[in-house]
Amino acid sequence: xxxxxxxxxxxxxxxxxxxxxxxxxxxxxxxxxxxxxxxxxxxxxxxxxxxxxxxxxxxxxxxxxxxxxxxxxxxxxxxxxxxxxxxxxxxxxxxxxxxxxxxxxxxxxxx
Ligand SMILES: [Zn+2]
Numbered sequence: 001x002x003x004x005x006x007x008x009x010x011x012x013x014x015x016x017x018x019x020x021x022x023x024x025x026x027x028x029x030x031x032x033x034x035x036x037x038x039x040x041x042x043x044x045x046x047x048x049x050x051x052x053x054x055x056x057x058x059x060x061x062x063x064x065x066x067x068x069x070x071x072x073x074x075x076x077x078x079x080x081x082x083x084x085x086x087x088x089x090x091x092x093x094x095x096x097x098x099x100x101x102x103x104x105x106x107x108x109x110x111x
Contacts, residue, residue, distance in 0.1 A: 025053040037081050044068050044077060 009018035011029045018027070021082050025034070047064050054060040061080060065071050 021053075024057055037078075040081070041074060041077055046073060 007017050009015040009022060009027055011023070011027050011031045013027050015022055015027065022078060024030075034051050034056060037056065038049055041047075042049055045065070047062075047063065047070070049055060049062050055074075056078065057084050059075060061071055062074075104106070
């Protein structure tokens with residue numbers, strides 16, 4: 001990464017050679033974060049996606065999603081879920097609001 005900066009993981013997991021892949025995907029301190037994102041996505045889209053950085057970070061279309069509407073919804077969810085927490089909190093007060101918001105999105109796309 002940057003030769004003028006420490007290569008230690010800034011999340012504090014103890015990794016001394018943290019790559020971009022580690023920082024954004026492999027860091028064990030992100031396990032619950034990515035697990036919760038894929039739990040939401042699978043629940044909302046009624047699919048069974050495995051955790052995959054190609055989907056989560058790069059936005060590559062999963063092979064199990066055939067509907068264009070579901071793909072749009074997945075992209076919207078990923079954008080929302082990648083939004084910094086402080087911005088999300090301005091829009092959504094808690095998880096109930098988030099689920100309601102996603103339900104409304106799902107309904108509007110289905111009708
Ligand atoms: Zn780490």
